[in-house]
Amino acid sequence: MLHGVFRTLLECYGPQHWWPGETPFEVMVGAVLTQNTAWTNVERAIGNLKAHRALDPAVIVTTPHERLAEWLRPSGYFNVKAERLRSFCAWYRQRGGHDELAKLATATLRDELLAVKGIGPETADDILLYAFERPVFVIDAYTRRLFQRLGLVTGVEPYEELRALFEQALQISEAGQVTLFNEYHALIVRHAKEACRRTPACGGCPLAQTCELKRSHGA
DNA sequence: ACCCAGGGTCATA
């Protein structure tokens, strides 16, 4: 079932080439800035950082709050995100940067990320999957909504429960999982923006067949 | 004018 949905989405939309970003660090910054925010707004904020050569953990931690917040303004919640970006960069530097962090086991790295103020489960998993290429399945509101419509989940399960469900249902080689999870989450987001938002009945949606299947089996 | 967007923290019960 989960494999089938993936196959359908991939066939319909093609590879999404996620995450947008030239370096792992840029991916991490994007993960924080995109919290509850449209990606187009994040691009402007990252553009501001680049324009001031501030897409750099050392620069971010030493830039005054007012100034950093001003660069982040387009991405919304700029005061909050300035603090979150700072606490993240402080941790990132203190732990020796990307190459040192890459030596940690996935579970350890995940715990450390979650201990950073401003990094919750979804942001941590974005970073683990798209910056560190670890096999973790990202659960977001789109994922809950899609699979709720398909009748696989209620949608109110705790984050960890859903993550375990997807990771166990999609067991292949570790390298394969990274590629699969990367594309799967990106396709779910793409699909959410594309088709099913308009019509709950899934008109013109590539998963219409799957929805029909659910209807005839359900009830 | 209203709703939503690639969430998380904190206070409260």
Added chain:
DNA sequence: TATGACCATGGG
């Protein structure tokens, strides 16, 4: 454990 308030910009 589980709600609710709060953060704030830009596009439809």
